[in-house]
Amino acid sequence: MKLSEIELKEEYRTGHDDLVNSFYKPCLQEASSYDRSVGYFSSTVFLLIGPELVKFAQRGGKIRLVCSQYLSNADIEALESGYHPVIDEQFVENSLLSSVNLLMQNTSTIKNTVALATLIKCGCLEVKIAFRKIGNGLFHEKVGIIHANNETVTFKGSINETWNGWHERGNYETIDVFRSWVEGRDARQVYRNSEYFETLWDNDIDALDVIPFPQVAKSKLESISKESIADIEPDTLDDYFMPPNIEQIDYEAPKRTPLPHQVNAIEAWKQQGCRGVFEHATGSGKTFTALVALNEHLKGGGVALVLVPDRLLHKQWSEEIKSDIPDVILLKAGDGHDRWRKNRRLNTITQPDKDLGVRVVLATMATARLPEFINAICAGPHLMIVADEVHEIGSLENSNILTIDAGKRLGLSATPNRYGDPVGTEKIFNYFGDIVQPPFTLVDAINSGRLVKYEYLPEAIRFTVEESEQWELETKAIYKEYARSKRDANGAPITSVKLQLMLIQRSRIAKKASAKIPYAARVIKENYKEGESWLVYCEDQYQVREVISALKESGHSPCEYHTNMKGDSAASLEWFKQFGGIMVSIRCLDQGVDIPKISHVIILASSQNPRQFIQRRGRVLRISANKHKAVIYDAVMVPICLDSEPGQLSLLKSELQRSIQFSGTAMNKSGSTKLITIAIELGIDPQECGFYGTDGIEELGDVEDE
Template identity: 40%
Template structure:
């Protein structure tokens, strides 16, 4: 080992680097790689997009006999956790190889990422790049702990070493000048005893980990079947040529078309973010349930230079945002759900220079005047409204007084049913809907599961029918009076009509016949291992149905917002073991249960948002799930002669027609046709009614 200095240049790195102060790519990475012969890296996450940034240094690095060894956590979705478990037990097991292959195939299938992915495959094939996976040895599927250390070591031809430790992952967002705000300490083998000891200890630790000899950490080499598959992908590929092409083009699209964890964004996410940028970072993305709205929002946050504020609709959703944003390396402060530090610190969180901090707030908290006042003082603030339709409610419109420079709204259905004033407030604040991606678009793109739809007819009881008819008459009289009034309906008349309409709707939602229908549908069709969601109107109905199913020997769980016990544990048990969840509205927004494959909708609704979200819960795609099934309780009136009967049927057919239009089974409309014929209705009118309305999430 020679004297002090790096390689032939004799350069010594600074003791600390921070991306808000230095360009760490050019001032550190490229400079060190230009004379290195080895690069060993321990990182929480790794993505080929990181290699793109220092392509220009790699050809000479390889010519010098250079080798890169990367030790990282497997960036695998929770749905694949079982496959990972088996993969660690059998090192070459096909399950882990299949998961990794699917991840890599997604890169190859994306135009912007195909070249770097092929180059990565060629590098692994040529054996100068090696990757091993690490995880906490006793991490269960429940706690989902991960190997998250972050250390790097470079070696030059003389055996000198430069080490670094800090916050950055080996991803584009960790290294690029327009990525995260990151910092790290650097130390060398020649600048003093303390630094030399750090280098030596880090080197020894890396070698121990790489060899799989570290207690508490399990190491897995890339499975042989997966490596062989990579080699077939790399046949005929010259990674140097690809590197030259990428470096020459340095496609800016590549920078914005990967999520913060390095995965490729989907087409609708790219298009939505492009439109948002084109509209001056303002607008609403009306993207269907299951289209990746949260990832889209986080990508916007990470790419934004200033602070960000996320408004979440519920405690569970707020914590999901917090956890996923923290995975990008950013610090997140939660407001609401018992977290009250914001009352004295929110202004500092959002205004500290170069902090790039993120605040996630529950909507009721964000609507408080002190919160609005503090948030309004932040410069270059990005406000992200999740389930943005909620912000049109009168109690939440105060949030729209926050003068954010950038604004992004996310919702499958941003328009508020029956509330034009609230809808207008949302559209005015965020800048309108700038991109739509409907459920039909998602089905055509194979982004969601196809589904079967089975309407289930149920009658009101005689008493319920009488109540429905009586309320319909009262509503009709009030409407007629308002039409005859010179100035139209008065405020009191409108409020009275609204109250009576809600009372009538409650009769349909709570119809007594729905409980025996639920028991019949579930007991007849449920099979062990399936995952069913049963949507009820209120706790009483939920309790009745859950009790009825348990009496029938069905494993049923109740799930509601203020339920006792651990809601997350209930969902995990359901996800792992199957069963039936009987729930009310708290499953409508944000709860992620992609393995659910059956839905029974009992809480009839005319609000497109509600029935679209409920259908969307079971259409999310996961490995091994190719088809979902939706059962829907359709209330049938006694006759069509009365206006009340027409009103009831139209409301039910509006929802059923929307579901049937996109269902895989062509017989989905058959029960609706039989019902109209039985009631003496006009089938042609039915077809015109079902076909005339645009898709509800359009």
């Protein structure tokens, strides 16, 4: 049959016409080639057509597709097989890498996925990506061209290559159809559309760049691709157009499976006798990695104790455990949950009895360290302990938990070493075991698409005369107290509570320096664009109010978030997560707080504790839809002259320490160059500014920034 023998209408509308059965399928059955440009592409349309598309390819049919870089989660893995690396466009890679595993994880569609991967590998389907050269807009041109026996049908309209685009139960869509054998309007439009596509495919349109699809998961897809399209049996594929399968398309999310770095970490942990610490960057999936190991332990009849440092993580872990282990018996302790105290419930639920079911105890460290809890739990080799943010368990009080005997032990932290607390750090590793090699670093997370890349833009901020004088006075007092400190057997100072409080008080002078307020207002005025999500990280409520006032004077409408704010802090946070804008906050980037949409952050009150500033950076870099990079603005305190302000030496070193660390993994690695130049002019060697390269005063304890 010829295309001209198909009864085609000039216009089709979903809800009124069956686009798939009356247009798409019959044309494809007769076609020799199919060219398509769309705003975005989803492979679920090929799951719909399934057998018909394979027969089309086996007849020698070819598909050329041009689309935007924003592909749906279900496309990436099937589209990669058969391509060689030709570019390194990071903003494309970030949008693709974040969801490369989803399609192959869906076992219900695996046959169709294998078929699609094979079509790409064998060259039956070729894909290119179109970008606008100027601006950040998407490529939205939607044209389709179907060739068969010297006849051509072209169509234009709002429809995308998705299930929602083609099916009558999807979006409301319309297309206009043009036929080469109809003289006049139709023939002219077929010529124009065909010429346009060839120009687009050849990258000859001035406003656009059209590039081959980049390599994302080529090796993985080749492992499931067949050698030839002849090896695919079309009739064995599912036709997702027919009920009840249609309900599964785009609605049934596949269950998570561990990524390679997670599988490798669990294997290495087992080789260490099921003892060790996962030093994995924030955003790398530590929680899920631990759940995989924990679930395996539970299936073997064991019991698990999960420890978290705060209420927010307690809630998050509760949701994760229930989601991944639906048949779990979960006993909560802490965060207002005290049922564990009644009727020896904690002891009963932790007994080594497989007949009691799948059991997990989820406790805050503040509760688990109580003698009542420690004495009640049934310890032993059947018990597995997982400690999230394991660095927290090394404190003087929390380390009481480390007396609980357990077989399998797993700690999780992006920064397991306790800043300035070698004793607490030693306790952690003595109990849990060594760091499981290799660590999964921030660079690993960025390169694998778990985090986005970032720009780092520090700026030197200086004290007022009054602030500088106050810093010098408090520094002298600290040195006097430091000199009076008692020493241990090795001659190291024993930190007193008074000295800790003095350090905290002095650090707030820098964090609340008055010059930071106009700096934040200026950065936002010069760089903020409507629709972005910005966070201004402050020290306290007073600084929050000052920043909000300055921003309102500039015509902005910032929102506020902290636990002691007037109004509903949770509602404020949810509003920002949904709508973006500018949020001025306190402690919003610490452990357990996730707002992936944040694309820009201004750090006014940065910690001198490496653990905290590394953790905060990682949270800014979390992936989110259409987020291709993050931008970090950092207010760095720098003295004018060390001769007249000698007390600021340790401050400069600690500030440089953070800046050098941030710059080292940024897209613009020269971000801290200006600050390094200032340091050299002040007589400071930047190489001295390692994590523990201060003058000793800043190393007295992990509580410095609390």
